[in-house]
Amino acid sequence: MHEENVIYVGRKPMMNYVLAVMNSLNQRGLDEVVLKARGRAISTAVDVEEVTRRFVKDLEAAVSIGTEQLPMEEGGTRNVSTMEITMKRSRAAEDKTPEEVEEPEKVIEEEKKGEEPEETEGFG
Amino acid sequence: MHEENVIYVGRKPMMNYVLAVMNSLNQRGLDEVVLKARGRAISTAVDVEEVTRRFVKDLEAAVSIGTEQLPMEEGGTRNVSTMEITMKRSRAAEDKTPEEVEEPEKVIEEEKKGEEPEETEGFG
Numbered sequence: 001m002h003e004e005n006v007i008y009v010g011r012k013p014m015m016n017y018v019l020a021v022m023n024s025l026n027q028r029g030l031d032e033v034v035l036k037a038r039g040r041a042i043s044t045a046v047d048v049e050e051v052t053r054r055f056v057k058d059l060e061a062a063v064s065i066g067t068e069q070l071p072m073e074e075g076g077t078r079n080v081s082t083m084e085i086t087m088k089r090s091r092a093a094e095d096k097t098p099e100e101v102e103e104p105e106k107v108i109e110e111e112k113k114g115e116e117p118e119e120t121e122g123f124g
Numbered sequence: 125m126h127e128e129n130v131i132y133v134g135r136k137p138m139m140n141y142v143l144a145v146m147n148s149l150n151q152r153g154l155d156e157v158v159l160k161a162r163g164r165a166i167s168t169a170v171d172v173e174e175v176t177r178r179f180v181k182d183l184e185a186a187v188s189i190g191t192e193q194l195p196m197e198e199g200g201t202r203n204v205s206t207m208e209i210t211m212k213r214s215r216a217a218e219d220k221t222p223e224e225v226e227e228p229e230k231v232i233e234e235e236k237k238g239e240e241p242e243e244t245e246g247f248g
Contacts, residue, residue: 043166046205050191063187065209067174079247081170085189123203 005030009037009045014123017048018055021087025056035085038068042083047123049085058090129154133161133169138247141172142179145211149180159209162192166207171247173209182214 007020017035024030037045053059064084069077131144141159148154161169177183188208193201 040164040167042170043164043205046166046189046207049189050203050205061189063189065170065173065185065187079174081167081174081247083170123205 005032006034006036009035009041009048011041014044014047014051017044018051021048021052022055025087025089032086032088035083035087037083039080042081045083045085049087051123052087060088060090062086062088129156130158130160133159133165133172135165138168138171138175141168142175145172145176146179149211149213156210156212159207159211161207163204166205169207169209173211175247176211184212184214186210186212 005024007017007024009017021033021035024033035045035048049061053061062085064086066082066084067079068082070080072078129148131141131148133141145157145159148157159169159172173185177185186209188210190206190208191203192206194204196202
């Protein structure tokens with residue numbers, strides 16, 4: 001796993017990460033992208049994976065969870081849950097030319113029709 | 125999978141769910157418990173798994189993620205990410221008698237020593 005394949009999911013809008021993943025898969029031609037998230041951002045990482053999967057067909061996702069010790073300002077450490085989602089193109093998709101891969105921009109347009117303002121939970 | 129094995133993770137304090145899982149594994153003698161969560165509760169479900177794993181040895185966890193369509197009050201549906209964590213005793217643990225399994229209450233006492241008040245992120 002090269003570091004360039006890793007996207008850290010934090011507090012930015014979920015769609016930013018979806019576009020970063022699609023950029024890695026389509027423009028940069030990577031076959032594998034790893035989403036990493038900690039704490040509350042874990043839910044966002046799952047949203048990112050689920051939304052990306054609607055845009056890019058033939059993606060396989062493997063999820064692993066763990067614990068990381070973060071140093072606290074007051075000294076000592078606290079435990080934080082971590083998640084890694086490895087998103088990989090399956091064989092079928094690798095045979096496609098870039099043109100055959102669904103256009104992200106177009107799909108986003110469709111998604112937005114009749115959509116409510118963003119809520120805390122839910123992504124579309 | 126029987127419905128009795130399923131614990132739905134929501135907005136209650138994380139430790140409630142940890143105790144529910146340990147109750148299922150120890151008192152009720154189940155070998156498998158499934159955590160189910162949606163949206164923001166997904167992060168909590170991961171915390172529950174990670175903390176339970178510290179109390180109950182020889183647990184294997186398999187994670188799967190998905191999307192569910194929830195009806196909205198205004199009509200229509202919105203998509204919400206879902207997660208299922210299947211926690212299963214591995215072979216080694218099944219051979220143990222109940223007495224050999226670590227006592228949850230005792231461990232929680234130790235965890236609480238010198239612990240900071242609960243934060244949004246992090247679990248101990």
